[in-house]
Amino acid sequence: MNERGKKTIFLADCQSFYTSIEKADNPEYQHKPLVVAGDPSLRSGIILAACPLAKKYGISTAERLGEAIRKCPDLTIVRPRMQHYIDVSLKITEIYNEYTDLVEVFSIDEQFLDVTGSLSLFGDPVSIASEIQQKVMSQTGVWIRIGISSNKMLAKMATDIWAKKNESGIFVLPPSDIAALLWSQPVRSMFGIGSRMERHLERLGLHSIGDIARTPLPRLQDKFRSHFGKKSDIQAEVLWRTANGLDHSPVKPETLDTPPKSIGHMMTLPRDYVQPAEVETILLELTEEVCRDSRRKGYIGSVVTVHCICSPHEAPTGFSRQMKLHDPTNRTEKIYETVKKIFYTFWNHMPVKRAGVTLSGLMDDQLYQLDFFEDQERSRALEKVTDTLKDRYGQAIIMRASSLTNAGQALERSVKIGGHYK
Incomplete structure (x- = not known):
């Protein structure tokens, strides 16, 4: 994947980040359905994070706390400790920096890593990902999932579509396998597509990622203009490039210093x-x-x-x-x-x-x-x-x-x- 100038990019995602930290700090919560939520007496009384056990009850992020309790009366509710979560996130960044100095924070629980220059030092991409996984788990109690590909967009989709569902938490999506693996996925699986956009795309006859990728860009832009209006050309091109796995943006460590x-x-x-x-x-x-x-x-x-x-x-x-x-x-x-x-x-x-x-x-x-x-x-x-x-x-x-x-x-x-x- 790193031959002929190809890069090796990771997107590392922390599983149920806030609840994982709470369970690591409080072993008595380990086997209980747990959510981190705002104060229920205020309008901020919503679910900020739900652990996998809570999700089995149908509880989801951004759901109102009262609705979650109705689904699971025995739900354990913990108030957020944002400074602590930030500190753990910074600790995880330090671990990533042991393997590459090209680490870009995408969110508090997601970070991109460019390990292209690290392969000769630490081994193949899967070995590096596995070693990082174990180190983060042992030092913070947080399980991370890692998608691996040649650019940030593909690494992100490798994480969201496959690594989050794999037992190993690691998935490699080579550019050569995009047509076989990515294009068969429904449009809702593509990065940047919400439920509302999914409905619009289906009205245009675009049901899979491959439907977008295989449509010539000028034809796709015509479809978007007829449905969304004259100023939708850029939106059409962004989705077309995403579906085709085209992304030239570098991993930029200085993002937070901009x-x-x-x-x-x-x-x-x-x-x-x-x-x-x-x-x-x-x-x-x-x-x-x-x-x-x-x-x-x-x-x-x-x-x-x-x-x-x-x-x-x-x-x-x-x-x-x-x-x-x-x-x-x-x-x-x-x-x-x-x-x-x-x-x-x-x-x-x-x-x-x-x-x-x-x-x-x-x-x-x-x-x-x-x-x-x-x-x-x-x-x-x-x-x-x-x-x-x-x-x-x-x-x-x-x-x-x-x-x-x-x-x-x-x-x-x-x-x-x-x-x-x-």
């Missing part, structure tokens, strides 16, 4: 917020998080976007609007002024159930514009002190009085990562 295009935070509220003062509290907390992240990463921004979703739940309304700042900044007070201006311009006074703030148009924070009428250095120094305190002692060490009201969520969010408990 400068961000924007910095933002969203929050689903524990209840509908009706009073303007309540919503302002949330918007201020979100603005503070965005600005603190911007300062920590060394950016100022010139465009502020406010996102808002309102009730009723059966027919939600809302908006996502932006405004350009006169001067780029990452100062909380300055950005909050713009956030409020946007919110009150577009809010329809319906109860707010979700809100977000995003800063974009980013640039180096050393390029800020001086203001003759304001002591910016003093303001920047003050925010640096508060940032340092929060970094050292936690976000709850210092906060605004409004965050201690019933509307405030800063204290609750200080013990969470990505909306889930650390």
